[in-house]
Each structure stands twice: as C-alpha cells, then as structure tokens.
Amino acid sequence: MKNQLSKYSEVIEIKGLHKSFGNNAVLNGFNLTLKQEEILVIMGKSGSGKSVMIKTLVGLIEPDKGAIWVMGKDISILTEEVLDNLRADIGFLFQGSALYDSMTVRENLEFPLRRHTEKISKNVDIKALVIEALTDVGLADTIDLMPSELSGGMKRRVALARALILKPKIILYDEPTSGLDPITSKEIIILMKEIQQKYNTSSLIITHDVDCARAISDRMILLIDGINYANGSYEELIQSNDPKVKAFFKH
Amino acid sequence: MVKYTHIFKKIRYFVIEIGALTYFGIRYFKALFKPPFEFKELLRQCYQIGYKSLFLVSLTGFIIGLVLTLQTRPTLLEFGAVSWMPAMVGVSIIREIGPMITALVCAGKIGSSIGAELGSMRVTEQIDAMEVSGTNPFKYLVVTRVLAITLMLPLLVIIADFLALYGSFLVEHFKGNVSLQLYFNEVIEALKFEDTFPATIKSFFFGFTIGLVGCYKGFYSKKGTEGVGYAANSAVVLSSILLFIIDFIAVFITDIFF
Numbered sequence: 001m002k003n004q005l006s007k008y009s010e011v012i013e014i015k016g017l018h019k020s021f022g023n024n025a026v027l028n029g030f031n032l033t034l035k036q037e038e039i040l041v042i043m044g045k046s047g048s049g050k051s052v053m054i055k056t057l058v059g060l061i062e063p064d065k066g067a068i069w070v071m072g073k074d075i076s077i078l079t080e081e082v083l084d085n086l087r088a089d090i091g092f093l094f095q096g097s098a099l100y101d102s103m104t105v106r107e108n109l110e111f112p113l114r115r116h117t118e119k120i121s122k123n124v125d126i127k128a129l130v131i132e133a134l135t136d137v138g139l140a141d142t143i144d145l146m147p148s149e150l151s152g153g154m155k156r157r158v159a160l161a162r163a164l165i166l167k168p169k170i171i172l173y174d175e176p177t178s179g180l181d182p183i184t185s186k187e188i189i190i191l192m193k194e195i196q197q198k199y200n201t202s203s204l205i206i207t208h209d210v211d212c213a214r215a216i217s218d219r220m221i222l223l224i225d226g227i228n229y230a231n232g233s234y235e236e237l238i239q240s241n242d243p244k245v246k247a248f249f250k251h
Numbered sequence: 252m253v254k255y256t257h258i259f260k261k262i263r264y265f266v267i268e269i270g271a272l273t274y275f276g277i278r279y280f281k282a283l284f285k286p287p288f289e290f291k292e293l294l295r296q297c298y299q300i301g302y303k304s305l306f307l308v309s310l311t312g313f314i315i316g317l318v319l320t321l322q323t324r325p326t327l328l329e330f331g332a333v334s335w336m337p338a339m340v341g342v343s344i345i346r347e348i349g350p351m352i353t354a355l356v357c358a359g360k361i362g363s364s365i366g367a368e369l370g371s372m373r374v375t376e377q378i379d380a381m382e383v384s385g386t387n388p389f390k391y392l393v394v395t396r397v398l399a400i401t402l403m404l405p406l407l408v409i410i411a412d413f414l415a416l417y418g419s420f421l422v423e424h425f426k427g428n429v430s431l432q433l434y435f436n437e438v439i440e441a442l443k444f445e446d447t448f449p450a451t452i453k454s455f456f457f458g459f460t461i462g463l464v465g466c467y468k469g470f471y472s473k474k475g476t477e478g479v480g481y482a483a484n485s486a487v488v489l490s491s492i493l494l495f496i497i498d499f500i501a502v503f504i505t506d507i508f509f
Contacts, residue, residue, distance in 0.1 A: 058383050084385040098380040100372075112384035162384075 010069075011036055011170055011202045012057065017066035018226075019052055026052050027063070028226030034170070039196060039203045041213040043248070044223035050206040051095070053223070054172050057204075058090055059083050071169065088116040091163030091171040091201070095178055097155040099147040099162070106130055106143045109162050116166055133161040136198070137191060153184035157191065164195065171195070173205040177212045189215050210249065222248060268489065275467045282387070282394050289395050296399035300361055304407060311356050312411030315348060316340070316418025324426065333427060337434050338441030340419045346446050349412035351498060354457035357404060358490040362465040365396055366486030369469025370479040378470070393470060397462035404458030405451055445509035453501040457494055464490040 012034035019027040026049035034040050044050045055061040057068060059075055068075050073086060099108050109130045134140045137157040147155060156176065163171055176192065177185035189212055196203055207213055213220055214234045222230040222237065222245060230237055230245045238249055320340055327333045369392060372378050381388040416438055423429040468486040472478040 055379070060379050060382060080387075087383055087385050090383070092380070092383045094376045094380055096375055098376040100377055100380070101375075102368075111381075111386065115385035162380075 009035060011071050012204065013067075013069040014053075014057075015067045017053065017056065017068070018064045019049065019056065019061065020064055026226055027066075029066070030223065030226060031228055032221065034202050034204050036202055037196075037200055039205065039216055039218045041205045041207060041217035041220045042223055043208060043210070043213055043220060045248070046208060048223050049226055050208075050223055051174055054174055054204065054206050057172060058087060058092060084115065088112075088166050089169045091166070091168035093156070093159055093163050093171065093173045093176055095175040097147075097152075097159040099150075099155055099159055101147050103147075104143070105134070105139075105145050105147070105150075105158050108147070108158065109133055109165050112162065112165055129165060133165045134158070136164060136195065137161045153180055153187065156180065156184075156188055160188075160191065160195070164199065167199060168201060170202045170204065173203065173207070175207055175209075176205065177207065177209045185209065185212065186215075192216060224248070272463065272467050272489075275470075276463055278389065279394060279397055279463065282390050283398065285390075287390070289391050292391060292395045293399055296395045297403055300396070300399045301403035301406060304357060304360055304403075305410065307360060308353050308356055308407045308411050309414050311352060312349065312414040313418040315352055315411075316344065316415030316420075317422055319343070319348070319415070320419040320422040324422065334437075336423060336427075337419070337429075337437035341416060341438035341441050342446055344412055344415045344419075345442060346450050347498075347502075349415055350408045350450050350454045350457060351494070353408045353411045354404065354454070354461065354494050355491060357400070357407065357458070358461045358487055358494060361400055362461045362486045362490045363483040365400075365462065365465030366469040366472075367479055367483035369393075369466060370472030370482035371469075373470065373472045374475055374479055389470075393466040396466055397459060400462035400465075401455055401458040404461070405454040408450070408454045445505065449501060449505040449509070453498065456497050456501070460493050460497060461490045464493065 010033045012032065014030060014032040017027050017030040017032075018025070030049070030053060032040075032042075032053075042050055042053065052061055056063045057070060057075075059078075063076075070086060071089060073082070075083060075086070078086065099105075100111065103111065106127075110126060113126055113129070130143065131140055134143060137160050139154060139157050139161065142150060142154065142158065147158070150158065160176075173192070177188055180188065192203070192205075193216060195201070203216075205212070205216065217234055220232065220234055220237055221228045224230075224244055230240060230242060232240075237245060240246065320336065323339065324333065324336065327336055327339075369378070372392070378388045378392070381391060416435070420429070420431060420434040423434055424431070465486040468482040468489070472482040474481070
C-alpha cells in the first residue's frame with residue numbers, strides 16, 4: 001500500500017496514465033510525481049492533454065489506464081464520499097475561474113464550506129474565514145459583489161480565494177494566467193508565490209505561458225505526444241538540445 | 252431511399268435520447284431519497300420556478316378563458332345551448348386545456364431557462380468546480396430543480412384554471428348578464444372526480460418531465476456557447492413532444508378507469 005505516502009515525500013504520483021477520446025490518444029503513459037511544498041509546472045501546447053491530466057487527478061475525468069495516488073490514496077478505488085473528503089485537501093483554480101455566477105463573492109467562498117464543515121472548528125466564524133481568504137488575494141472589499149461585476153483578473157483572484165478557503169495541502173492551477181493581460185498575469189504569479197509561502201502548499205501548475213513557468217517553477221515537465229517528454233528546471237530545459245524541446249521554447 | 256435513411260436516423264436518435272433520459276430519471280430518483288437534502292436550494296428553486304412564472308401563466312390562463320368563451324359562444328347561441336357554457340368551459344379547462352397550456356408555457360419558460368442555465372454552468376466549468384468542492388452537482392442542481400417544478404406546476408395549473416374560468420365568466424357576465432356565483436355554481440356542478448383527479452396527477456407528470464428534460468439537456472451540454480443555445484432549444488422541443496405523449500397516455504388510462 002502507498003499509505004506511507006501520507007508522511008509525504010510525494011503528495012501526488014501518476015504512473016502510466018492513458019486517456020483517449022475516440023481515436024485521439026491524448027495521454028500515452030504519462031508519469032508524474034509532485035513532492036511536498038514543490039511547485040511543479042506542466043507545459044505543453046494547446047490540446048496536448050494538460051487539462052485532461054489535471055482533471056483526472058480530482059476524478060473529473062476517468063483515465064483509460066494508469067494509476068493515480070493523491071496523498072497516498074489510489075483515487076480509482078475510492079468511494080464517492082472518501083473522494084469528496086480527499087478533494088477538501090485539494091484546491092483547484094479553473095482556467096476560466098468558474099465562479100458561480102448566480103452567487104455573490106461571499107457565497108462563492110462559503111460554498112465549499114457547506115460540504116466540508118468537519119474541516120472547520122465549530123468556533124470558527126465562517127465570515128472571518130471568507131474575509132481572510134479574500135484579504136489574502138487583496139479583494140476583501142468585493143465580498144458582496146456579483147462575479148459579473150468583477151474584471152477577469154479579479155475573478156481569477158476570487159477563484160483563488162475559493163480554492164484556498166479550506167486550507168488545502170495541494171493546489172492545482174489550470175492555466176492561471178490565460179486570458180489575462182501581462183501586468184495582471186504578473187500580479188497573479190506574485191500572488192501564487194505568496195500563497196505558496198504562507199500556506200506551504202504543493203502546487204501543480206498547468207500552463208503554456210513560458211514567463212509564468214520561468215517565474216514560479218521549482219521543476220518543469222514538458223508534455224509532448226502524451227508523455228512527460230522532458231523533465232528538469234527551467235534552465236535545464238531551455239538549454240536542452242532535443243529538437244522538440246527546442247522547438248517548444250522557440251515558439 | 253435517402254429520405255427513409257434520414258427518417259430512420261431521426262427515430263434512432265429519438266429512441267437513444269429517451270433511453271438516456273430514462274437513465275437520467277433513474278439517477279434522479281436514486282439521488283432524491285439519499286441525504287444530504289438541499290432544502291434551501293429547493294425553496295429557492297420553488298420561488299424561481301413558481302413565483303416568477305406566475306404572471307405569465309396567469310395571463311395565459313385568463314386569455315385562454317376569454318378566447319375560448321368568445322369563440323364558442325356564437326355556436327352555442329345558435330343551438331340555444333348557451334346555458335351549457337360554464338359546464339363546457341369548466342370541464343374542458345380543468346381536464347385538458349389548463350394543464351396542457353400551462354405545461355407548454357412552462358416548457359417554454361422554465362424548461363429553456365433550466366437548459367440554458369445548466370448548459371452555461373457546464374461550459375464555464377461551474378459544475379466541475381462544484382464537484383471538486385465536494386458538493387454533488389446532480390443533487391444540488393438537478394434534484395432541486397426537477398422536484399421544484401414537479402411541485403410547482405400543479406399549483407400553477409390550479410391558478411391558471413381559476414383565471415381561465417374567471418376570464419370565461421367575464422365574457423358571460425358582459426354578454427349574458429350571468430353572476431359570478433351562478434357561473435361558478437354551474438362549473439362546480441358540472442365537474443366530477445374523474446375530471447379533477449387525473450388532471451392533477453397529470454400535472455405532476457408534466458412538471459417532472461419539463462424539469463427532467465431541461466436538466467438533462469443542460470447538464471450534458473457540449474460544444475461551448477453553441478451548446479448552450481442548443482440545450483435550451485432542444486429542452487423545449489423534447490419536453491413539448493413528451494408532454495403530448497404523456498397527455499395521450501393519461502387520457503387513455505383515464506378512459507379505462509373512469
């Protein structure tokens with residue numbers, strides 16, 4: 001059993017992940033390990049299967065083959081209830097923020113607390129938790145606004161606050177800077193670093209933004225042809241002589 | 252030959268769709284009785300679906316009553332049977348026109364809105380976000396909406412029926428000088444258990460169908476924003492077809508038992 005992983009050298013481990021959509025094989029034996037408090041960036045072109053991979057980690061997409069352990073638990077054999085409890089330890093920042101547009105910012109942040117009340121002590125003031133998370137992302141004054149009243153960058157920050165509200169051990173970022181202007185992107189990157197330092201989380205970041213990867217990563221994986229084609233620090237990968245790696249950074 | 256192939260494809264698609272919808276319905280009943288129960292969201296949906304449809308349903312019912320009476324009156328007058336008007340209008344409204352028109356109006360208003368809302372939530376990953384946060388989106392979004400419309404539609408039908416009869420009374424009052432008491436006495440005298448009971452039961456099925464189809468189309472919406480429009484549109488088309496089929500079955504069963 002992998003339960004010893006809960007002592008955490010590795011918080012996520014993926015082995016031989018395969019996923020196809022019809023005849024289109026997106027993942028062809030992808031492997032990954034994410035260590036405690038590490039910031040791992042997965043890079044790849046659009047349509048290379050990055051988002052598919054990250055969604056298999058939280059059980060949103062079922063893989064065809066392969067094994068996924070999250071904090072020592074094989075997610076393929078978990079019951080719905082155990083998987084839901086495990087999800088409380090994982091924050092997920094969606095590409096388009098995915099804020100509930102019929103709810104205010106406050107309700108968006110309170111929503112994950114409804115299910116995971118066991119994670120918060122009875123004495124804890126939910127409002128205080130919400131304000132703390134919003135303060136962490138610099139948006140405490142937006143608490144009663146609707147998502148439609150926020151800019152793209154603000155939505156991303158609120159979504160990040162929502163991902164943080166349960167104090168997760170792992171945060172998964174799906175294209176955190178996509179669709180944002182360069183200045184807002186930089187702000188989000190700085191925010192991600194601050195959150196990493198404050199909460200000591202492990203972070204898995206999916207992106208095709210090289211600037212984001214360079215600024216934040218401890219380690220990078222290049223996802224090409226459905227496999228982890230290259231692995232190393234940004235400096236190592238940029239100096240690689242492999243034609244596919246070179247071609248990737250050239251673009 | 253090409254024409255027949257096209258028709259067979261359409262029939263095949265319809266049968267597959269009904270199969271998938273049946274599976275969705277079974278999932279609904281499984282989730283309905285399993286805690287946690289989303290009472291707050293259910294009440295919110297009852298308000299959204301019931302109260303916010305009240306004006307449209309009331310107006311439609313009232314106008315149907317007016318029109319039906321105005322159209323029928325000359326013929327009944329010709330045969331000297333205008334005194335049958337309350338009974339005739341009452342029975343036709345309560346048995347058939349009230350439930351069916353209300354259901355069709357709600358399929359257009361509520362079915363399309365549920366399809367578009369859930370479709371949009373699917374496309375913008377809000378449903379995925381809900382799942383990741385540990386809330387079962389099927390229970391939170393689907394069960395509450397289907398249950399709310401199943402409970403609200405019979406109430407809307409009762410209100411529409413009453414207003415249709417009131418509209419009919421107004422015509423009779425101004426053209427035939429009939430009093431409110433006399434008109435409604437005639438209606439109540441004409442109505443029997445077999446007129447009201449099957450119509451009420453039928454309304455629950457109508458509500459369930461509209462909710463289930465709207466949620467099914469929205470929950471499994473694909474192809475981005477185009478899919479949202481398709482989900483809303485196809486929710487109305489499919490639920491309208493199913494409403495007529497259910498109505499036929501309901502009339503058939505009523506005919507056997509009463």
